[in-house]
Amino acid sequence: MPEHMRGDDTLGGQDGSDYQYTHRNKRSITLNLKEPAGIRLLKQLISTADVVVENFRPDVKFRLGIDYETLAKEHPRLIYASISGFGQTGPLAQRPGFDQIAQGMSGLMSVTGKPGDGPMRVGIPIADLCAGIFAAQGILVALLERESSGRGQFLHTSLLESMVYMMDFQTARVLIDGEVPTQAGNYHPTSIPTGVYKARDGWMNIAVFGSKIWERFCDILGAPEWVTDPRYQDKRGRSVNRDSLNAEINRRLAAQDRAYWVQRFNEGGVACGLINDVKEVIEEEQVRHLGIVKEVVSAHHGHQRLVGQPVQLERTPSLIVRAAPKRGEHSAEILHELGLADSEMKRLKEEGVY
Structure with a gap:
């Protein structure tokens, strides 16, 4: 450890x-792993374990003699999980890895924040957290596989891999559509209107996905004419006219408090929630x-x-x-x-x- x-x-x-x-x-x-006695004690502990998790830089475990290949000779059922900044091999493998560095390199910061304000970090250590979650998932799969094979295995993930995976539909926009995503602030980049809106007493989130939900939203907001308005009647029109639509929505929401709208929208099947x-x-x-x-x-x-x-x-x-x-x-x-x-x-x- x-x-x-x-x-x-x-x-x-x-x-x-x-x-x-x-x-x-x-x-x-x-344990002081610079001392041979510390390594011996660590190996005694490992002999009692099903799983070892480490997050040294990739070369450290080999220098200490506690890499998977070495340990597996005596403990073939051992599951060994490594979490690094950038992967176990490759040109950046030995770099120190920190959460915000991975947020930036993965593209996450380029799509977070308001347009024109520059990149923005996420307010939690999301790369650290996701790498840990993915490592845990890998461990569970390895433990399940061991039930049939009788053998352990080495598995590894990194902050960078975790964040690239978590970019989800944003990477798909590049790989499939050839479109480079940019910042959209508090508004969803492709589903409109979805984002942060202001009622009389504060902010809330509203999510409108699909034409049926759009019709319900317009009806609840008292604007059924938007359904046939050429500016807003389809997804493309709402995208082009996003700013004017959002201004109209906020103007109507200002007539009531958040609690009123949260109840009305959710009763009508439109997702809406407070921003706490x-x-x-x-x-x-x-x-x-x-x-x-x-x-x-x-x-x-x-x-x-x-x-x-x-x-x-x-x-x-x-x-x-x-x-x-x-x-x-x-x-x-x-x-x-x-x-x-x-x-x-x-x-x-x-x-x-x-």
Whole structure:
């Protein structure tokens, strides 16, 4: 496991909210992998594991002698997952990789933000998150395949690959249509009207996909004549006349508050929702109903509320049973489980192995 744990270098370090959220349900052991004894202990831990996940630069695992090929000789059922910035091989493989670098290189920032304002990053570490999700999916597939083959395997993904994949229909526009996407701000680039609109008391999202939904939208907004208006009656016309249409929509929405429109549109089968700040998200009635916010008690920080897993398994539901540990908090506990004697552990501690 890499020594660095996400959250250490953010505001608050190990006591900060990012660290507390990211490392719940974990135990923490530190090993000095520059010491042969640290490598030996790591290999002992690996001998008890089904899966190893690492995010060193691609060459590091080979220098340390903990690459898949080396470990698989003794552990042929091992699933070994690597997450890197730009892939395991190639001209950029050894570059340091960070979320925002991948956002930019993947094209994501070129289609995010308002036209003319320059590129804009997404407000979460989306490349980090997606790479982790795709690695987890690969691990699950590898574990399933192992049931039939009896063998483990090496799998890898990267921040760059994850973001290129997540560009979705935008890359299809280039590859199939030969069209280079640009920024469309808060409005959907191809489905119009879909985007951010302003009611009397604030902002909301409205999504109008398809001709039938467009007709319902016009009727609810009190503008049935738009259905036959040459400027707006088809997708191309609404695209060419996007600005005038959006101005008309906002003018009509200004007559009522958001709650009124959210109810009217959704009752009429037109997708519409509030734009919440993050505090409002936690207080959202549906979020509370789904129970995604969990409670846990930290030995270091007391009572905490954290976001749990977004997938609900009915027979084996997920739980947050452990708050985030301090780095190395469980080193002694885990090494005891490996069978190390107290005297040996004392010696390794003095030598800086853990």
